[in-house]
Amino acid sequence: METMVKRRVHVAAAAMISRDGRQVLIARRPSTVDQGGLWEFPGGKLAPYETGFEALKRELHEELGVEIQRAQPLIRVHHEYPDKHVLMDVWQVREYAGEPFGREGQAVRWVRLDELFNYPFPAANMPILRAVMLPTEYLITAEEADDATFMSKLERALSEDAVRLVQLRAKTLENDAFVSRAKKALELCRRYEARLLLNGDPRLLDEVDADGIHLTSEQLMSLERRPVPEDKWLAASTHDQAQLEQAGRIGCDFVTLSPLRTTPTHPDVYPMGWHDFQQLVERAAMPVFALGGMTRHDADHARGVGAQGIASIRDFWKSCR
Numbered sequence: 001m002e003t004m005v006k007r008r009v010h011v012a013a014a015a016m017i018s019r020d021g022r023q024v025l026i027a028r029r030p031s032t033v034d035q036g037g038l039w040e041f042p043g044g045k046l047a048p049y050e051t052g053f054e055a056l057k058r059e060l061h062e063e064l065g066v067e068i069q070r071a072q073p074l075i076r077v078h079h080e081y082p083d084k085h086v087l088m089d090v091w092q093v094r095e096y097a098g099e100p101f102g103r104e105g106q107a108v109r110w111v112r113l114d115e116l117f118n119y120p121f122p123a124a125n126m127p128i129l130r131a132v133m134l135p136t137e138y139l140i141t142a143e144e145a146d147d148a149t150f151m152s153k154l155e156r157a158l159s160e161d162a163v164r165l166v167q168l169r170a171k172t173l174e175n176d177a178f179v180s181r182a183k184k185a186l187e188l189c190r191r192y193e194a195r196l197l198l199n200g201d202p203r204l205l206d207e208v209d210a211d212g213i214h215l216t217s218e219q220l221m222s223l224e225r226r227p228v229p230e231d232k233w234l235a236a237s238t239h240d241q242a243q244l245e246q247a248g249r250i251g252c253d254f255v256t257l258s259p260l261r262t263t264p265t266h267p268d269v270y271p272m273g274w275h276d277f278q279q280l281v282e283r284a285a286m287p288v289f290a291l292g293g294m295t296r297h298d299a300d301h302a303r304g305v306g307a308q309g310i311a312s313i314r315d316f317w318k319s320c321r
């Protein structure tokens with residue numbers, strides 16, 4: 001055969017979320033097609049001149065018999081298969097009419113988010129699974145001298161702001177004080193079904209059974225492989241293309257990318273702004289939270305440019321009224 005140019009395929013797919021927010025719909029690809037037998041998020045290729053959302057509506061009508069009313073961008077994934085380059089735009093769908101069923105005879109199943117990993121998906125899907133499981137807000141805790149104040153502010157964020165993903169960041173605490181605070185924070189997070197990541201050495205997980213580790217960009221760059229087991233979350237702070245690539249190499253599950261804006265805590269760092277942020281997110285191999293002067297009001301915009309959502313200290317770290 002002559003030299004072959006790889007096909008480029010643009011796909012729109014849906015993560016349909018159940019009304020209680022705990023389940024997502026997956027479908028099994030018929031054994032006769034490409035990637036047959038694997039599970040997938042329903043969807044398909046864009047027809048000529050179709051927009052992503054039009055394709056999503058058409059495909060979900062054809063494959064599941066539902067009418068989508070609204071959808072929010074969840075994540076964009078580039079993946080090189082041996083025979084083609086796939087660009088997949090995945091949308092989160094919560095508003096639709098009709099009960100989904102396998103209109104083309106395919107198996108269709110609602111699965112709990114924490115059971116998604118039990119199903120075999122195509123190679124391109126790993127970042128999508130992470131994005132489906134993660135919320136749109138990531139709280140980074142502020143330095144707080146005293147544990148009681150810390151705990152009351154954390155509880156306020158969990159209860160009033162409904163935060164479900166927390167990074168314990170406490171650079172001013174000695175190791176023993178950090179571990180003791182982490183244990184208390186973990187107990188509280190468990191009560192709210194929130195995940196807790198520790199900003200620090202991966203070996204901290206031997207002392208505190210938290211949900212994962214958040215690496216500084218410096219730690220990230222010094223590692224050769226993933227420092228935590230697969231059943232723990234691994235996140236990292238990134239600021240540029242090289243750090244994002246390294247995060248992909250060592251298998252980070254998600255990252256923060258900053259600074260989007262200038263902030264009082266980092267006044268002399270040059271902010272990247274939305275344009276550069278979007279360029280960097282486009283090629284990232286995992287969900288990305290926008291960080292640096294972000295508030296909850298920025299979450300929709302962040303998602304519009306491809307982010308998972310926003311990360312913030314100030315916006316979530318306030319006293320009870």
Ligand SMILES: Nc1nc2c([nH]c(=O)n2[C@@H]2O[C@H](COP(=O)(O)OP(=O)(O)OP(=O)(O)O)[C@@H](O)[C@H]2O)c(=O)[nH]1
Nearest residue numbers: 011013034035040041042043044045086122123124125
């Ligand atoms: N819909 C969907 N496609 C995926 C996922 N993951 C993934 O790698 N793909 C790839 O993206 C492409 C989607 O094509 P498709 O077979 O769904 O396209 P389609 O519905 O338009 O069907 P057709 O062109 O066979 O009629 C396939 O190459 C598939 O392997 C996923 O989660 N959902």
Ligand SMILES: [Mg+2]
Nearest residue numbers: 042043044045
């Ligand atoms: Mg399809």
